[in-house]
Amino acid sequence: MKDKFYITTAIDYLNAEPHIGHAYQKIVADVLARWNKVLGKEVFFLTGSDEYGQKVAKTAQEKGVTPKQLVDKLSKKFKQEWKSLDVDFDRFIRTTDIDHKKKVKEFVRLMEKKSDIYKGEYSGKYCLGCEAYITEKDLVKGRCKFHPNKELKELKEKGYFFKLSKYQNKLLELYEENPNYILPKFRRKEIINRVKEGLKDLNITRSKFDWGIKFPIDEKYVLYVWYEALLNYITGIDWPNEKFKKFWPANVQLLGIDNGWFHCVIWPAMLMSVGIKPANTILINGFLTFNGQKISKSLGNAISPTDLVKKYGSDSIRYFVCRNFVFGQDGDFSERALVQRHNDELANKLGNLVSRVSGLIEKNSEEKCENKLLKKLNEKKIEKLFENYEFDKVLNEIFSFIDVCNEYVQNKKPWETSRKPEVSSSSFLEKERKNKKVLYELKESILKIAELLWPFIPESSEKIKKQFSAKKIKKGEILFKKIDI
Ligand SMILES: [Zn+2]
Numbered sequence: 001m002k003d004k005f006y007i008t009t010a011i012d013y014l015n016a017e018p019h020i021g022h023a024y025q026k027i028v029a030d031v032l033a034r035w036n037k038v039l040g041k042e043v044f045f046l047t048g049s050d051e052y053g054q055k056v057a058k059t060a061q062e063k064g065v066t067p068k069q070l071v072d073k074l075s076k077k078f079k080q081e082w083k084s085l086d087v088d089f090d091r092f093i094r095t096t097d098i099d100h101k102k103k104v105k106e107f108v109r110l111m112e113k114k115s116d117i118y119k120g121e122y123s124g125k126y127c128l129g130c131e132a133y134i135t136e137k138d139l140v141k142g143r144c145k146f147h148p149n150k151e152l153k154e155l156k157e158k159g160y161f162f163k164l165s166k167y168q169n170k171l172l173e174l175y176e177e178n179p180n181y182i183l184p185k186f187r188r189k190e191i192i193n194r195v196k197e198g199l200k201d202l203n204i205t206r207s208k209f210d211w212g213i214k215f216p217i218d219e220k221y222v223l224y225v226w227y228e229a230l231l232n233y234i235t236g237i238d239w240p241n242e243k244f245k246k247f248w249p250a251n252v253q254l255l256g257i258d259n260g261w262f263h264c265v266i267w268p269a270m271l272m273s274v275g276i277k278p279a280n281t282i283l284i285n286g287f288l289t290f291n292g293q294k295i296s297k298s299l300g301n302a303i304s305p306t307d308l309v310k311k312y313g314s315d316s317i318r319y320f321v322c323r324n325f326v327f328g329q330d331g332d333f334s335e336r337a338l339v340q341r342h343n344d345e346l347a348n349k350l351g352n353l354v355s356r357v358s359g360l361i362e363k364n365s366e367e368k369c370e371n372k373l374l375k376k377l378n379e380k381k382i383e384k385l386f387e388n389y390e391f392d393k394v395l396n397e398i399f400s401f402i403d404v405c406n407e408y409v410q411n412k413k414p415w416e417t418s419r420k421p422e423v424s425s426s427s428f429l430e431k432e433r434k435n436k437k438v439l440y441e442l443k444e445s446i447l448k449i450a451e452l453l454w455p456f457i458p459e460s461s462e463k464i465k466k467q468f469s470a471k472k473i474k475k476g477e478i479l480f481k482k483i484d485i
Pocket residue numbers: 127128129130131144145146147
């Protein structure tokens with residue numbers, strides 16, 4: 001049986017338009033999914049949209065549409081955005097999907113059977129931006145750190161609670177025994193410290209609005225969006241049936257730090273409650289700014305990924321975000337830096353190699369031999385870097401090898417025998433044969449480069465692969481046209 005790889009992303013909350021910040025995470029997930037396909041694993045890649053909750057209901061009301069109309073329109077848009085970036089997910093789950101709703105209710109009943117749900121009352125400061133209560137400790141100048149412009153509401157409500165506090169020690173054990181459960185490592189400590197301070201039970205129901213999944217134990221309530229949305233990671237693979245058995249636990253669950261608490265604490269506790277093993281790794285990506293500014297609607301810089309694709313092409317954007325940022329850290333999506341990398345690295349280095357070598361093979365043909373050139377590529381190192389999510393270094397390693405190949409062409413001068421003399425001397429024939437072998441080494445190396453770059457730049461890699469595995473190799477179109485700054 002093939003090894004499996006299951007990766008999920010955060011499902012985006014549908015009350016605003018998609019932008020490059022959302023896209024970054026989806027690209028990284030796609031790169032990991034494709035890399036695991038290269039490794040020969042059976043991959044399932046889940047993404048989707050988070051569609052219930054008060055914020056969506058409020059946005060819909062402001063726009064004069066029903067919540068369902070709003071989420072239908074926006075989920076379609078998000079999906080198209082990811083397609084335009086060649087994000088090749090296996091399922092786009094919507095929390096309004098019928099199978100999700102049904103399975104969420106089954107999950108609640110199971111949790112109730114474990115005596116982990118009780119009725120109670122809660123009061124505290126509520127951030128509508130997060131759709132969550134903010135504890136006193138997390139207040140920054142009396143506001144939520146993620147939504148400093150929003151006034152917090154003092155709320156008091158009756159509802160049903162999940163006994164989260166019961167899982168404090170079990171969670172600490174989980175972090176202790178699985179040092180890779182929360183990555184990058186610097187994120188681990190802040191979560192662990194907070195769990196050590198103690199956990200409050202979680203109100204998992206709401207009663208002041210009805211845009212949500214009905215709470216099956218008491219239908220006066222709807223489920224808290226953060227509770228039911230988390231379940232998408234198992235409902236999306238048909239829990240508790242065959243597909244779930246095959247793919248769970250997820251290998252990687254990718255998300256932003258604003259979702260860290262829910263995914264690193266509440267989510268594994270929910271799973272523990274019903275006896276499901278938590279995921280292997282919760283992988284936290286950094287935030288992006290755009291041309292040096294925070295991305296926001298009010299600044300008018302929340303440019304849609306599709307518009308960026310029209311400007312630069314999907315591969316260049318994918319390449320740029322993986323090459324330019326240290327994964328896990330925050331970064332700036334600077335269009336100037338993108339153009340620079342597109343021109344210097346994709347066009348000058350990769351594009352040039354492909355164009356030169358294909359042109360030379362068209363004129364000279366190649367001859368099979370032992371590939372000494374390819375031995376200069378350190379594939380083991382690339383695998384290791386992938387395991388550590390060091391995408392920038394993976395690309396650096398591949399591009400160092402592209403440099404080696406370009407130098408090889410320059411030093412071996414295989415064009416010198418392109419033109420045959422009237423009478424071929426034996427030394428000419430010998431040189432010609434050597435050059436054909438050089439071209440063979442280059443061809444095989446380029447095919448390897450295309451395979452390794454496929455997770456990052458699938459469209460161009462597939463073109464290169466097609467070009468260099470043809471019976472008659474020809475100099476094709478320019479792969480990356482230079483962009484004027
Ligand atoms: Zn907030």
